[in-house]
Amino acid sequence: xxxxxxxxxxxxxxxxxxxxxxxxxxxxxxxxxxxxxxxxxxxxxxxxxxxxxxxxxxxxxxxxxxxxxxxxxxxxxxxxxxxxxxxxxxxxxxxxxxxxxxxxxxxxxxxxxxxxxxxxxxxxxxxxxxxxxxxxxxxxxxxxxxxxxxxxxxxxxxxxxxxxxxxxxxxxxxxxxxxxxxxxxxxxxxxxxxxxxxxxxxxxxxxxxxxxxxxxxxxxxxxxxxxxxxxxxxxxxxxxxxxxxxxxxxxxxxxxxxxxxxxxxxxxxxxxxxxxxxxxxxxxxxxxxxxxxxxxxxxxxxxxxxxxxxxxxxxxxxxxxxxxxxxxxxxxxxxxxxxxxxxxxxxxxxxxxxxxxxxxxxxxxxxxxxxxxxxxxxxxxxxxxxxxxxxxxxxxxxxxxxxxxxxxxxxxxxxxxxxxxxxxxxxxxxxxxxxxxxxxxxxxxxxxxxxxxxxxxx
Amino acid sequence: xxxxxxxxxxxxxxxxxxxxxxxxxxxxxxxxxxxxxxxxxxxxxxxxxxxxxxxxxxxxxxxxxxxxxxxxxxxxxxxxxxxxxxxxxxxxxxxxxxxxxxxxxxxxxxxxxxx
Numbered sequence: 001x002x003x004x005x006x007x008x009x010x011x012x013x014x015x016x017x018x019x020x021x022x023x024x025x026x027x028x029x030x031x032x033x034x035x036x037x038x039x040x041x042x043x044x045x046x047x048x049x050x051x052x053x054x055x056x057x058x059x060x061x062x063x064x065x066x067x068x069x070x071x072x073x074x075x076x077x078x079x080x081x082x083x084x085x086x087x088x089x090x091x092x093x094x095x096x097x098x099x100x101x102x103x104x105x106x107x108x109x110x111x112x113x114x115x116x117x118x119x120x121x122x123x124x125x126x127x128x129x130x131x132x133x134x135x136x137x138x139x140x141x142x143x144x145x146x147x148x149x150x151x152x153x154x155x156x157x158x159x160x161x162x163x164x165x166x167x168x169x170x171x172x173x174x175x176x177x178x179x180x181x182x183x184x185x186x187x188x189x190x191x192x193x194x195x196x197x198x199x200x201x202x203x204x205x206x207x208x209x210x211x212x213x214x215x216x217x218x219x220x221x222x223x224x225x226x227x228x229x230x231x232x233x234x235x236x237x238x239x240x241x242x243x244x245x246x247x248x249x250x251x252x253x254x255x256x257x258x259x260x261x262x263x264x265x266x267x268x269x270x271x272x273x274x275x276x277x278x279x280x281x282x283x284x285x286x287x288x289x290x291x292x293x294x295x296x297x298x299x300x301x302x303x304x305x306x307x308x309x310x311x312x313x314x315x316x317x318x319x320x321x322x323x324x325x326x327x328x329x330x331x332x333x334x335x336x337x338x339x340x341x342x343x344x345x346x347x348x349x350x351x352x353x354x355x356x357x358x359x360x361x362x363x364x365x366x367x368x369x370x371x372x373x374x375x376x377x378x379x380x381x382x383x384x385x386x387x388x389x390x391x392x393x394x395x396x397x398x399x400x401x402x403x404x405x406x407x408x409x410x411x412x413x414x415x416x417x418x419x420x421x422x423x424x425x426x427x428x429x430x431x432x433x434x435x436x437x438x439x440x441x442x443x444x445x446x447x448x449x450x451x452x453x454x455x456x457x458x
Numbered sequence: 459x460x461x462x463x464x465x466x467x468x469x470x471x472x473x474x475x476x477x478x479x480x481x482x483x484x485x486x487x488x489x490x491x492x493x494x495x496x497x498x499x500x501x502x503x504x505x506x507x508x509x510x511x512x513x514x515x516x517x518x519x520x521x522x523x524x525x526x527x528x529x530x531x532x533x534x535x536x537x538x539x540x541x542x543x544x545x546x547x548x549x550x551x552x553x554x555x556x557x558x559x560x561x562x563x564x565x566x567x568x569x570x571x572x573x
Contacts, residue, residue, distance in 0.1 A: 071547060
């Protein structure tokens with residue numbers, strides 16, 4: 001019911017009723033002692049009915065919540081969004097009696113064949129958002145999630161969600177599945193690993209063992225995020241691990257347990273040139289880019305240094321934003337709305353060595369890889385048979401590998417024309433037309449071919 | 459930075475941060491200089507970015523680089539410099555949950571709180 005109409009109807013009802021009572025009271029004085037009380041009752045009922053009608057008219061069509069794992073300050077937390085008609089635009093009121101109380105939520109861990117386990121929260125939910133309480137963050141007391149388990153968020157009391165038009169809807173108390181789909185990427189890309197160093201000595205009837213771990217990590221960016229200090233444009237990360245597991249009894253020295261390993265993972269990433277966050281800028285640089293230099297290494301040996309493996313690698317990669325490819329990006333598709341990716345150049349050196357029982361084998365390799373990759377948009381939303389509205393891109397992967405030991409260059413160049421459905425999902429089919437040349441595994445014979453096909457990711 | 463700015467002013471600053479961090483990685487110009495100041499280009503909020511994130515992520519997997527993590531971390535550092543903490547999921551960028559630069563800004567804003 002429209003609220004303005006409701007107001008009119010109940011106002012009319014109240015006036016009519018009171019008018020009748022007033023008229024009756026004039027004629028029959030017996031009503032006089034009850035008149036004021038009846039007036040109040042009728043007025044109160046009218047107001048209650050009016051409020052109910054107004055409230056029912058303001059109920060939003062469809063509201064729900066969508067809890068999801070998300071990274072926050074080095075931890076994995078639960079971010080709760082409020083949806084109105086399928087859009088992430090709802091808010092909750094700060095005076096909602098339950099929305100910001102820890103008692104209203106429980107994170108439930110489930111595993112087939114086991115009883116549910118509740119994971120406690122670290123304090124009350126944290127209200128977030130620049131325009132009212134748009135999200136709440138729930139911080140679990142312990143590290144979640146664990147492999148092989150599913151999680152739900154149990155909401156004990158209903159939540160009132162406010163839509164942008166001021167209407168309200170109610171989210172019922174129940175279990176809401178915790179979305180894990182995007183968090184899989186976050187764990188791979190962002191999640192910090194635990195760092196632990198320890199020394200352990202073990203002794204028994206068969207002898208003894210020494211187990212030692214040393215882990216050094218320096219991560220500039222994560223430290224800045226933890227400490228809340230001013231950012232700079234670079235990122236330096238070093239991870240060094242040394243492990244030793246050595247038996248002290250000679251007869252067991254051939255076992256795998258008897259090993260020493262050192263691993264290094266180091267990278268330095270930076271965008272260039274540095275742009276000021278404040279202050280005057282005369283003009284944008286013509287060429288800009290982002291570079292990353294990385295070193296990796298692994299060395300493993302037994303305690304006698306007779307059986308050793310070593311791998312080492314160094315790589316430099318750089319995205320180069322330049323006027324030519326920026327112009328080409330929109331040359332075939334004017335007013336293109338996609339950002340595209342600047343050309344990427346990579347030079348990498350890999351060394352793999354294997355030494356067994358004190359003698360070098362012929363399995364070592366020593367090679368240099370160079371590659372340029374870039375994609376050029378050719379068509380957007382053009383009608384194509386079968387696919388309907390389609391997009392097309394040319395993908396350039398030009399490069400080669402030089403083997404120092406064999407003194408051979410392997411050409412790895414590939415140019416692909418890809419035609420796919422516009423706004424298709426990753427699982428959709430697409431046409432591909434590929435020109436490839438070089439030497440391909442497993443025969444390593446030179447080929448030069450144009451290949452047509454269908455592509456589907458799964 | 460005072461926390462008294464209106465939500466829209468803060469979101470405009472978040473958009474500039476997003477454009478500054480992403481600009482070297484993409485083939486479209488995201489920045490302009492107007493009256494001696496660095497600003498997002500007109501219509502920057504509508505620029506579609508999901509395909510770029512997918513390609514950068516593929517390059518990261520192939521080459522062992524850390525470009526997606528750099529982008530996420532430096533957007534968060536820029537927001538932190540403005541006096542706010544927030545959350546940004548790398549997975550949401552790659553899977554297309556946040557298809558435009560404006561969606562990324564809304565995601566930062568809806569999860570923001572003064573430090």
